[in-house]
Amino acid sequence: MKQELFTIIENTPLTAKVSRLRLRGDSSAIEGPGQFVDLKLEGLFLRRPLSVCDVEGDCLTLLYETAGRGTEQMRELPAGTQLDLLTGLGNSFDLTPAGDAPLLIAGGTGASPMYGLAKRLRARGVAVSVILGFAAAADVFYEEEFRALGAEVTVCTEDGSYGLPGFVTAAMDRPFSYFYTCGPKAMMHAVCERAKTGGQLSLAVRMGCGFGACMGCRVETVSGGKRVCKDGPVFRKEELLWKDLL
Amino acid sequence: MERLAVSLCGIELDNPVIAASGTFGYGYEFAEIYDINCLGTFSFKGTTLQAREGNPLPRIADCLGGMLNAVGLQNPGVDEVISRELPRLKQVFHKPVMANVSGFSVVEYAEVCRRLDEQEQVGWLEVNVSCPNVHGGGMSFGTDPCAAAEVTRAVKAVTHKPVILKLSPNVTDIVSVARACEDAGADGISLINTLMAMRIDLKERKPVLANTTGGLSGPAVFPVALRMVWQVSRAVKIPVIGLGGVSCAEDVIEMMLAGAAAVQVGAANLVRPTACRDIITDLPRVMDKYGIENLRDIIGGAHG
Numbered sequence: 001m002k003q004e005l006f007t008i009i010e011n012t013p014l015t016a017k018v019s020r021l022r023l024r025g026d027s028s029a030i031e032g033p034g035q036f037v038d039l040k041l042e043g044l045f046l047r048r049p050l051s052v053c054d055v056e057g058d059c060l061t062l063l064y065e066t067a068g069r070g071t072e073q074m075r076e077l078p079a080g081t082q083l084d085l086l087t088g089l090g091n092s093f094d095l096t097p098a099g100d101a102p103l104l105i106a107g108g109t110g111a112s113p114m115y116g117l118a119k120r121l122r123a124r125g126v127a128v129s130v131i132l133g134f135a136a137a138a139d140v141f142y143e144e145e146f147r148a149l150g151a152e153v154t155v156c157t158e159d160g161s162y163g164l165p166g167f168v169t170a171a172m173d174r175p176f177s178y179f180y181t182c183g184p185k186a187m188m189h190a191v192c193e194r195a196k197t198g199g200q201l202s203l204a205v206r207m208g209c210g211f212g213a214c215m216g217c218r219v220e221t222v223s224g225g226k227r228v229c230k231d232g233p234v235f236r237k238e239e240l241l242w243k244d245l246l
Numbered sequence: 247m248e249r250l251a252v253s254l255c256g257i258e259l260d261n262p263v264i265a266a267s268g269t270f271g272y273g274y275e276f277a278e279i280y281d282i283n284c285l286g287t288f289s290f291k292g293t294t295l296q297a298r299e300g301n302p303l304p305r306i307a308d309c310l311g312g313m314l315n316a317v318g319l320q321n322p323g324v325d326e327v328i329s330r331e332l333p334r335l336k337q338v339f340h341k342p343v344m345a346n347v348s349g350f351s352v353v354e355y356a357e358v359c360r361r362l363d364e365q366e367q368v369g370w371l372e373v374n375v376s377c378p379n380v381h382g383g384g385m386s387f388g389t390d391p392c393a394a395a396e397v398t399r400a401v402k403a404v405t406h407k408p409v410i411l412k413l414s415p416n417v418t419d420i421v422s423v424a425r426a427c428e429d430a431g432a433d434g435i436s437l438i439n440t441l442m443a444m445r446i447d448l449k450e451r452k453p454v455l456a457n458t459t460g461g462l463s464g465p466a467v468f469p470v471a472l473r474m475v476w477q478v479s480r481a482v483k484i485p486v487i488g489l490g491g492v493s494c495a496e497d498v499i500e501m502m503l504a505g506a507a508a509v510q511v512g513a514a515n516l517v518r519p520t521a522c523r524d525i526i527t528d529l530p531r532v533m534d535k536y537g538i539e540n541l542r543d544i545i546g547g548a549h550g
Binding site for chain 2: 001002003040043044045046047070086205206207208209211212213214215216217218219220225230244245
């Protein structure tokens, strides 16, 4: 973990709700895809945790959805603004069990860590398939970015206005060696139920500190209570018990 | 740093800054980013006799100038703390630590304290009779002067270490609770624990916290805490530790002028992991600014 000042290079809306934030600063504490950063915003007491999408040199990319006061305020921040970040928080996806045909399943801004993961897997020459789930055609983002990595991409929309109609699980009927998922809890639970292979998921819950001190984000696992922020946010399908999460 | 030194119940502190229980775990997370031996000391996570899972999620809510928590005393239980956490802590922290103790009966408080009394690393026992997030324990002992006194007597009977009672602000008359603890033999008082509070999610039309209510902490509570430190320190002879929203060196000095012999820093640690270190580093500058030679000379200085 590091506390660093970052400067906004770019803050671009991708859809009506989702934006991309590019920041310049010391990202050296970020070790792998799945880790998150915690942003301090003016006037808000607690930091806001956001999953890392990509790190390239000193450029850090985050995707965020405007959901509350914090993220609404973020949308207004111009380039040049300095932000106080805790970086390198949490664990990351374990690439070892991926196999030769991993499936990455994202819902909404769950695409953020899936992008960094896809990039890492592609760099190892692994054939990556991605399912991106959205509510409607107007909500779709990052389809081309995933394709540019060389991933095979399927887009699903709940209302059927773009790509395959229905939930992401509708596109899971195919062979894959392992899965990784990030998105709404109900979606990830459905993905875990549906998949016959092992897999990993990245969990988002309300957090206090983001670095393991406050015990605000304990979840139940087969090996006892774990902190989402410090022992997670990535959990194996087999270890998470889903107690109180759905 | 002699200028910063204070004494707390007979134990010397290099400085009055103590990281507050529940915001500092067992210290390791913070030891990853700075040498926590710069602290006066810290109070470790509230410990009960049995392991406790705590409350369902969400346990945390945000608000203007602070936060709410309803963690519910999640901890591994006293035996695990002694066998696992304290030996690990020994590697990163070399000063006497404050052991925060909670319970659901007078017998439990006493038993946890008895077991911790045998631990050399423990300097003080901070007895939490003020947790607002559990039912039938914690705060129910701290809102009744007789019950608070009973816990104090039971704990004092099993330990020679200094016993500090951590009080709840959720009472009509904080002074009567503090006096009852002093009369029962308490060596010190720490206050305030969190203020009972809640938030409602507008979309869901439901309380944000699964526990419905939680404890408010952070800068928003500082003036309330200061007022209570002022009132209690006038009424008792034992040392008072001031806490509640302390976020900077100025807040530490203000608390001490109100009567605090030492000061705890809580919620600030969760937002700025180096908060305690930064405050300690900044204290000499702020002391110079206000013409303070030694911190120990200003305790209760505003009482006249």
